[in-house]
Amino acid sequence: MKNRLRVLRAEQNWSQAELGMRVGVSRQAINAIENGKYDPGLPLGMKIARVFARRVEETFELEEKD
């Protein structure tokens, strides 16, 4: 699954730790999501989209292989 976390985070000028704090996960979790090493569950995905005031589909995108 692709995501636009890095771009959206840069737009807000937030660090990974700050985004993690806003959605209640560790900086390592945000890093793993950004690098495509971990796909978040639905509640976390929705929380992330909500803090960026975006829809989930604007934040995460399914790839062919998914």
Place this chain on the structure above:
Amino acid sequence: MVDQPKRPDPGLRLLTLAAAASVLWLASYALATKLLHRYPDSAMARGALAALGILGFVLWLVAIARLIRVQDEFERRIHLIALAVAFGATALLVFAADFLQRAGFVDRLLLRTIWMAMIALWWIAAMVVARVCR
């Protein structure tokens, strides 16, 4: 600006609790192991010492489970994978030891080797998985 009183971090509190539970478990294990052979004629004393050792382990398990529960979903996933790896590796170890024992290559496998290996493999796997995922 008024200083707000600092509330204790629940994660740090549970980490301290887990560390205390680990010390308690090791102490109860060491004590029970040391004293177990001193009372060969008293089933009650041996039973109580065995219960002490088991209780220490149960407390440790509860503390570790609570520590994992407060972590975020990513950390919990790491532990889930690590536990699966540890389970598979321990099963392989016991299976291999059984065959090697029957083939006459190794002596009897001590039961404590199994849980020691499982815990060690769990933590090693957790560190490896965390490194791979980050």
